[in-house]
Amino acid sequence: MHVSTAKPVYVLNGPNLNMLGLREPSIYGHESLADVEVRVRSHAEQLGLRIDFRQTNFEGELVTWIQEARDKACGILLNAGALTHTSIAVLDALSAAELPAIEVHLSNVFRREAFRHHSYVSLAAVGVICGFGPASYTLALDGLANILARKTSDSKAPA
Numbered sequence: 001m002h003v004s005t006a007k008p009v010y011v012l013n014g015p016n017l018n019m020l021g022l023r024e025p026s027i028y029g030h031e032s033l034a035d036v037e038v039r040v041r042s043h044a045e046q047l048g049l050r051i052d053f054r055q056t057n058f059e060g061e062l063v064t065w066i067q068e069a070r071d072k073a074c075g076i077l078l079n080a081g082a083l084t085h086t087s088i089a090v091l092d093a094l095s096a097a098e099l100p101a102i103e104v105h106l107s108n109v110f111r112r113e114a115f116r117h118h119s120y121v122s123l124a125a126v127g128v129i130c131g132f133g134p135a136s137y138t139l140a141l142d143g144l145a146n147i148l149a150r151k152t153s154d155s156k157a158p159a
Contacts, residue, residue, distance in 0.1 A: 005049065005148060007074040011040055011137070013055035014062055014081035020106075028106050029133045036134045040077075043138040047145045059083055059090070066093035075144045076101040077137065084109075084121045094124035100147045102140040105130035 013033065016023060021032035031039075037053045044051045052073065056062050062083065069076050076099055083090050084103065094101050103121045108131030122128055126147060129140040 005074040005152075007072060008050040008052045009044065009075050009077060009141070009144060010065065010069045010073040011037075011051050011053045011077045012062060012065055012069075013053075013079050014059075014083045015057045016081050017055050017079060018057065031134050036137055039134055040137045040141060043141055047141065049141070049145060049148075059087055063089050063093045066090065066097050069099055070097040073099060074148055075099050077104050077140045077144060078102070078121060078125070079104040079106070079137075080121050084119045087120055091120040091124055094121065100144060100151075101125045102144050103128040103130075104136050104140045106133050106136055107131060 017033050020028055020036065021030050033055055040051060040053060054065060056065070062080065066076065066078075076094070076097065078090075078094070078101055080087065080090055080103075084105070101121075101124060103119060103125040105128075109119075111131075119128070127140070127143050129136045129143065132139055
């Protein structure tokens with residue numbers, strides 16, 4: 001599949017994801033976030049998509065980026081880290097963005113602590129990918145590419 005959009009996909013990463021490769025490698029693996037970014041950029045190129053890849057440890061900055069995406073992006077891949085389970089502000093920003101968003105997790109959150117089983121992000125996301133390590137990002141990008149391709153073909157269909 002090859003999708004072409006004028007706007008990039010925002011790939012947004014929340015708290016502690018800058019520690020990938022160092023923090024609990026038995027759960028999150030040995031790849032750094034920079035490694036994940038290389039993987040995602042390469043896959044996006046194959047799909048005909050551009051990405052804007054970012055990471056922050058600050059909830060307000062993540063909210064600002066999601067709000068910015070409303071006008072500057074065609075979709076969002078979001079690994080909000082622990083904010084997934086705590087942030088109504090992130091949920092509200094995703095709802096206001098009115099873009100297709102896919103929630104991404106490296107680990108299978110449902111095989112972990114009970115508090116990780118609840119996600120505010122899921123309430124605004126069109127889908128969730130978890131448990132495939134860094135491949136979770138490329139799987140999510142595939143899903144978003146399918147959504148964007150459908151939107152493009154629907155907008156070109158005769159009325």
